[in-house]
Amino acid sequence: MFRTLALALALTTAVAAAPAKAEYADAKDIVDKSQITFQRVLRDEEMGPRVKALMQRAKGVMIFPSILKGAFFIGGEGGSGVLMGRYANGAWSYPAFYTMGSVSFGLQIGGQASEAVLIIMTQRGLQSILDDQVKLGADISAAAGPVGAGAEAATTTAAGADIYVYSLNQGLFVGAALEGAVIAKRNDWNTEFYKKSATPEQIVRENTVSNAAADPLRGTVEAVK
Numbered sequence: 001m002f003r004t005l006a007l008a009l010a011l012t013t014a015v016a017a018a019p020a021k022a023e024y025a026d027a028k029d030i031v032d033k034s035q036i037t038f039q040r041v042l043r044d045e046e047m048g049p050r051v052k053a054l055m056q057r058a059k060g061v062m063i064f065p066s067i068l069k070g071a072f073f074i075g076g077e078g079g080s081g082v083l084m085g086r087y088a089n090g091a092w093s094y095p096a097f098y099t100m101g102s103v104s105f106g107l108q109i110g111g112q113a114s115e116a117v118l119i120i121m122t123q124r125g126l127q128s129i130l131d132d133q134v135k136l137g138a139d140i141s142a143a144a145g146p147v148g149a150g151a152e153a154a155t156t157t158a159a160g161a162d163i164y165v166y167s168l169n170q171g172l173f174v175g176a177a178l179e180g181a182v183i184a185k186r187n188d189w190n191t192e193f194y195k196k197s198a199t200p201e202q203i204v205r206e207n208t209v210s211n212a213a214a215d216p217l218r219g220t221v222e223a224v225k
Helices: 002-016 024-043 047-055 123-131 187-194 200-205 212-222
Strands: 060-085 096-120 142-144 163-174 182-185
Touching: 024 047, 024 060, 024 096, 024 163, 024 187, 024 212, 047 096, 047 163, 060 123, 060 200, 060 212, 096 123, 096 187, 096 200, 123 200, 187 200
Parallel strands: 142 163
Antiparallel strands: 060 096, 096 163, 096 182
């Protein structure tokens, strides 16, 4: 119980606190781990086929290789990841950096580490994330990614969600999900990774910067058929 409480307090504090100073090594680590997370989701027997089908129509994708949750009546979750957009020719952009975090209250207990892939299905969803920080479920609609029986019907445009969320979890957590989480830009990490000032719009839409260290991630995303 004491360990759970300590984890909860530490994670809740981390979510509420200002992000750590940007470092190139940390930004590159997120890019490398994002590729691994995306590959793991694709290999999953239930999620993989649905993710591949959705990616054929996706406008963008966000990958968070490590979202930490901790709770003991007060819950917190947070992590860093990347956003990539699809160009008209089918190629995918270089990654822009983001953080995701939230704090929730209520009867919750446990701790969890998650990897998440958010598949952006609408131009509205992508542009909202590029324009400003957004709250899932409020500013843009988010739904659990469909798997298993009936998934084919749920992946049609009639389903209407801006974003589908798929996650791989480790550990026990009873309480809030990603609903209500806030996604915010990390322009300081963009500057570190690309060695020049760059906004998500310039990276994802305008293709004004590049870094070969992200080519393996881009190749993995572009290879989805």
